[in-house]
Every structure is written in C-alpha cells, then in structure tokens.
Amino acid sequence: MTFLRGLLAARSHLAVLAGIVAALVTIRLATRVVRLGTPAHYPSAAAWERQFPLRPPRPPTSAELAQAREAWSYFTHNTDARTGLTSTVEGYPSTTLWDLGSQLLATLAAEDLRLISPEDSARRLSSALVSLSALELVGGLLPNKAYHTQTLQMVSYDNVPVSGGVGWSALDLGRLAVALTAVEHRHAELASRVRRAVARWDLSAASDGTAMFGAARRADGTLEKLQEGRFGYEQYAAKGLLAFGVPVGLALDYGAHAVYADVDGDTVASDDRVPEAHGGTPAPVLSEPWVLDGLEHGLDALTLPHARAVLAAQQRRFAATGKLTAVSEDHLDRPPWFAYSAVLGGTARWTAFSADGRPRPDDLTFSTKAAIGWWALFGGDYPDRLYAAAAELVDPGHGFWAGRYDATGAVNRVRSLNTNAVVLEALAYRARGPALGTAHGFAAAEARR
Numbered sequence: 001m002t003f004l005r006g007l008l009a010a011r012s013h014l015a016v017l018a019g020i021v022a023a024l025v026t027i028r029l030a031t032r033v034v035r036l037g038t039p040a041h042y043p044s045a046a047a048w049e050r051q052f053p054l055r056p057p058r059p060p061t062s063a064e065l066a067q068a069r070e071a072w073s074y075f076t077h078n079t080d081a082r083t084g085l086t087s088t089v090e091g092y093p094s095t096t097l098w099d100l101g102s103q104l105l106a107t108l109a110a111e112d113l114r115l116i117s118p119e120d121s122a123r124r125l126s127s128a129l130v131s132l133s134a135l136e137l138v139g140g141l142l143p144n145k146a147y148h149t150q151t152l153q154m155v156s157y158d159n160v161p162v163s164g165g166v167g168w169s170a171l172d173l174g175r176l177a178v179a180l181t182a183v184e185h186r187h188a189e190l191a192s193r194v195r196r197a198v199a200r201w202d203l204s205a206a207s208d209g210t211a212m213f214g215a216a217r218r219a220d221g222t223l224e225k226l227q228e229g230r231f232g233y234e235q236y237a238a239k240g241l242l243a244f245g246v247p248v249g250l251a252l253d254y255g256a257h258a259v260y261a262d263v264d265g266d267t268v269a270s271d272d273r274v275p276e277a278h279g280g281t282p283a284p285v286l287s288e289p290w291v292l293d294g295l296e297h298g299l300d301a302l303t304l305p306h307a308r309a310v311l312a313a314q315q316r317r318f319a320a321t322g323k324l325t326a327v328s329e330d331h332l333d334r335p336p337w338f339a340y341s342a343v344l345g346g347t348a349r350w351t352a353f354s355a356d357g358r359p360r361p362d363d364l365t366f367s368t369k370a371a372i373g374w375w376a377l378f379g380g381d382y383p384d385r386l387y388a389a390a391a392e393l394v395d396p397g398h399g400f401w402a403g404r405y406d407a408t409g410a411v412n413r414v415r416s417l418n419t420n421a422v423v424l425e426a427l428a429y430r431a432r433g434p435a436l437g438t439a440h441g442f443a444a445a446e447a448r449r
Contacts, residue, residue, distance in 0.1 A: 041260045053380065054377065063391075068109075072420075073398055074417065079124075083152060084131055086149070089415070089417070093150050094146055095417070100176055105424075106417075107124050108183070125190055134152055136152075139223060142201050142215075144167070170229065182435050182436055211227050232285070232290060254302055271283040276346055282355075290311075291422065294373075295435060298436070298437065307377070310343060324385060326390070327341035336354040365405055366403045367402065367403045368402055368403045372387055376427070377429070400415070400419050401414065401419075403419075
C-alpha cells in the first residue's frame with residue numbers, strides 16, 4: 001500500500017474514505033493478480049531478486065551530485081521568472097499537466113539532494129502553484145492539455161492559443177496529482193495552495209465512476225469524452241487521482257485488461273485493448289510508468305514483477321543485438337518531435353510510433369531517463385551498463401540530452417523537462433527511497449543508520 005503514504009492526515013473526509021476504498025481495492029487486486037497466474041508467467045521472486053535486486057538507499061556519490069546539478073541546470077535556464085512554469089522543451093514555452101507534475105517532483109528532488117534550500121524549494125513550488133490556480137479551465141471543468149508558460153493561455157500541442165482549449169488528459173491529471181500529494185506531504189505550509197488550485201476543478205469529469213476519462217475538442221467545437229489509459233500508465237495515473245477522491249477502481253485493476261506476450265523468450269504483460277482494434281489508441285509497453293511508479297510510490301507485490309519483466313526484455317535484446325536498450329517516451333530533435341519507443345506497441349515488437357499511433361521505426365531511441373531510472377531502482381550488471389551509457393549524455397551547464405537513436409547511435413539532441421526531471425528523481429531515489437516515503441533527503445537517510 002506504499003502509494004497511499006502520501007495521504008495527509010489533514011485531508012478532507014472524502015480523501016480518507018478514498019484511502020479506505022483503496023485498501024479494499026488493493027486487497028481485491030492482489031487476489032486477482034494471483035488468480036491470473038502471475039507466478040506462472042514470470043520467474044520466481046527469488047530468481048528475480050538474484051537478477052535484478054532492489055537497491056537500498058545510500059548517500060549520493062560526488063559524481064551523482066554533479067549529474068544532479070547538470071539536470072537541475074535545465075530548470076534554472078528554462079523556468080519563467082514570472083509564472084514559475086518550466087518549458088517542456090528548451091526554447092519552447094509550453095507545458096502540460098504531466099510536465100508540471102514532473103517540474104514539482106524535480107524541485108523536491110533538488111531539495112532532497114541539497115541543490116537548493118528548503119526555502120528556495122518552497123518559493124519555486126509556491127510560484128508554480130499560484131499559476132496553477134490561475135489557469136483557465138476547459139468548460140469550467142478541468143485544466144487544458146497544454147498552456148503557454150509565459151502567458152498561461154490555453155494552447156494546442158503546437159503552442160497556438162485556442163479559445164476554450166483542446167480538452168483535458170486524465171493521465172496528465174493523474175501525474176500532477178501524484179506530485180501535488182508529494183508537495184503537501186513535504187511542505188505542509190503549501191497545502192492550502194494545493195487545495196485552492198484543486199478546489200476549482202470538477203474532478204468527477206475525469207472518471208465515469210470506475211475508469212479514467214479525458215476529453216478532446218471535436219471539429220464542431222463540442223467536447224468528446226474518451227477513456228484514457230493502458231496497462232501500466234493507467235494504474236500509475238489512477239493512484240494519483242485516487243488520493244484526491246476520484247473513483248477509479250477499474251483503472252487501478254492490474255488484472256482487468258492484462259494479457260501476456262512472449263518477446264524474444266521473455267514474458268511481458270501488455271494491454272488487451274490493442275490499437276488495431278481500438279481506434280489506434282496507443283498501448284505501449286515501455287519503461288516510463290514502471291520507472292515512475294518505483295521512484296515515486298515504491299514498487300510493491302503488484303508492480304515489482306511487471307517492472308522487472310519490462311527490464312528483463314530490454315536486457316535480452318541487448319544480449320541478442322549488442323544494443324543497449326532502454327525504451328520510453330521521449331521528445332525528438334526531428335519530426336514528429338515526440339515518439340514512444342516500446343518493447344511492444346500493439347502487436348509490433350521493438351518499435352517506435354508517434355503520439356497519433358503512426359509507426360516511426362527509425363525513431364526508436366535509447367532513453368536517458370529510462371536508463372538512469374532503471375539503474376536507480378535495480379542492481380545488476382545491465383542497470384549499471386545503462387547508467388554508464390546515460391551518464392555520457394550531458395550537455396554541460398544545460399542538462400541531459402534525451403538519449404540516442406537506436407539505428408545510428410546518434411545523440412537525440414533535445415533537452416526536455418521530463419528527461420531532466422526523471423534524472424533528478426532517480427538520483428534522489430538512490431539517496432532516500434521513494435518520493436512518497438516517510439523521510440526525505442540523504443541527511444534523513446544517514447540519521448536512520
């Protein structure tokens with residue numbers, strides 16, 4: 001039940017009830033996963049532990065602190081002084097709620113690593129929360145998918161102002177909710193700002209009572225609500241929304257849509273709602289949700305086997321091809337500017353595709369954030385190799401590059417908020433464990449020794 005640690009005693013009665021529901025749901029899910037036969041699909045827990053042992057917290061090395069400073073430099077260069085919002089990509093003054101969640105968690109990580117003081121952290125967090133409270137809402141319900149970081153205008157993903165907005169993303173709301181829970185947990189003096197921002201939202205619009213729903217603007221100007229989330233991403237975001245009282249029991253259920261596929265001799269879980277039969281909605285199996293879940297909530301009996309399976313498949317590809325593999329979602333330095341690199345994308349293996357689901361096989365990349373994230377979570381030769389390769393992808397004084405192209409080895413020369421945020425989260429995790437744990441900072445970890 002590690003993902004509930006971020007719940008505060010001061011939360012409303014609704015959130016307390018949500019915690020009770022979460023307990024009941026998690027008990028139910030535990031039995032359902034066993035019924036699905038997870039032990040038969042995956043190696044034993046003992047075998048997994050020998051291959052990919054969980055890393056315990058310990059103080060950061062001087063090299064890791066230097067890397068953290070490099071990642072934090074992205075935020076010092078790309079945060080608007082007036083709004084407190086950080087650009088998604090360097091030189092592109094736009095952000096999403098997913099990115100804002102990453103920004104808040106990166107700030108807490110920088111505080112934990114002593115890159116900034118608690119007072120500076122609180123100031124930065126407060127500035128971003130003030131802007132969050134000022135955002136215009138889609139239909140008066142929920143925040144838009146994207147905003148201009150300088151003007152706070154609702155924009156399209158092309159950063160073009162759009163009157164009324166383009167819709168909302170329940171997945172992005174879920175990530176932001178994880179971050180807001182962490183902010184409240186770490187900075188109680190900011191809890192009122194968090195509540196003030198969230199009180200404006202109609203979070204019931206993000207759920208049908210069991211599943212998560214986003215919304216998209218149709219050509220005729222009306223909003224169409226669409227179920228959001230696929231295996232891994234869906235459960236990760238639902239945990240965040242649950243902490244704010246949103247009923248997402250089905251979205252939390254790891255067994256509801258799980259199917260198992262063989263990938264070059266390794267078994268991985270994927271979603272039975274494949275794009276080919278569900279309107280092209282991407283259903284990627286990749287590193288992102290499992291790495292984030294581990295760094296923030298902590299991996300548990302439900303998530304740990306799935307995370308290890310995704311990592312194991314990538315290790316096997318390296319053994320077969322000699323190509324270090326750490327696939328995730330990333331911005332690109334060329335059109336279409338963003339792509340998912342995946343173990344599985346629907347029925348395709350080791351593929352990349354654009355946000356609208358179009359195949360982009362030449363855009364398969366090694367992801368810096370995925371590599372460092374896996375290393376932070378797990379010991380072993382392969383995670384160590386990933387870390388060493390990712391550590392080279394630094395643009396001194398500006399942050400980490402997003403990664404390398406798998407086909408050519410060329411550096412993917414884009415600096416993004418999410419890459420550098422996850423690097424910071426991963427380095428902070430090595431120092432103090434999950435972001436939603438009970439004690440923070442490597443000073444606290446030392447005090448427990």
